[in-house]
Amino acid sequence: MKLTLHIWRQANAQAKGKLERHEIDGISEEMSFLEMLDLLNEKLVTEGKDAITFDSDCREGICGACSLAINGRPHGPGQGCTTCQVRMRSFKDGDEIWVEPFRSGSFPVVKDLMVDRSALDRIIQSGGHINVHSGPKPEPNSIPVSHPVAEEAMDASACIGCGACVAACPNSAGMLFTSAKVSHLGLLPQGQPERYSRVQSMVHQMEDEGMGGCTNHGECQDACPMEISLAFISRMNRDYMKATLIEPDQRRGKLSNQ
Template sequence: MRLTLRVWRQAGPRDAGALKQYEIPDVSPDMSFLEMLDVLNERLERQGDRPIAFDHDCREGICGSCSMTIDGRPHGPQQGTTTCQLHMRRYRDGDTITIEPFRATAFPVVRDLVVDRTALDRIIQAGGFVGVATGNAPDANAIPIAKPDADRAMDAAQCIGCGACVAACPNASAMLFAGAKVTHLGLLPQGQPERYRRVLAMVERMDMEGFGGCTNFGECHEACPKEISLATIARLNADFLKASLTRRDS
């Protein structure tokens, strides 16, 4: 099939960018979206043009590298699917597809569709962990964990840190990302000792990085390739409120 692409091209963080149009005459429906871009890039390179820069790595929907907004939707139109797992059989001959980077002030553009998402790492640094040094763990079965709790923790822990939630949110909020981690660790006994310190520190960092607040639009959940629940945000709110009311340290 024949497709028209409008792709955001931007040489560097301080350069101006613009949408540029490309025609691809020979797209196979079995290609993945990124393979379609590979084909275009090889063609550009043969012509001596700069290929389109985009982040990608595992191409099986788990590393969270791929980050592009396709026709206004982070990771494209398919529910619960990363860009790398999106296949061209979703499209019809003659379609025009607009591809832009994940947009947020906290995610500055590096080049073309590549953005800097280290702000998410810094949120984890603030407290998204259990402070257990190597070697001082008790036996793994010493603390039983109810299966429903373990399952819910796993639901939240599936977050791949891609930032689609931020990209989709009209406020560029990182609440789903932070909520997923706070929920994952907060549901497990191992996460209890630091539960309230964690939520305060992570929220403080999140605000500092320049993400917006949550207004319960729900776009984040809609865009999330792992379909993380909005309940994680409620839990973040509840833990934050409890922590604020009960913390004793400054």
């Protein structure tokens, strides 16, 4: 298979980037998209040119390092898979392909196709956890969790933190990502004590990262490699609403103070 690639090259965060044209031949259908880029890079290196920089690690769709948009779509043409899982059989001989980094104001380009997604880590830092130390804990079977609840929590927790949802959203909203963590922990009994403080701090952090709000386009769900459901966003909105009404810190104040 012979392809024409237009690949985003950008020296660093401050530099102006541009699309660079490459012709590549000898691509087989079984290759993954990233193996195709490996091949191109090997060619560039042999010619003494600077290789194209892109993040990737596990190459099996679980680490979430892939941050490529192929023909404008985060993670490319596949449904429910990451860039590293896209196989070249999705393309045909003679195709022209445009490869860019995930585009979002919250994800500055580091170099070429590599972006900075530390915004997602800061959202988790703000509240995406349960405050327990290492040490003896209660026997887990003493707190039963019904099968459907455990499964739904797992659906949400399957998020790989790639940020495709943010890149796909016309508003650059981080709501699918944030709601997945809010829902995972909010569904389980262990997450109840901090349920309402968590949702508030995470939503506020998301806003501080410059991410927009959800206006129900559904692009995030469509681009999500783990097929995480939009329904979690509704769940987060509901929890946020409740939190602002019943926030314990305010409830503890005396009426005269309010």
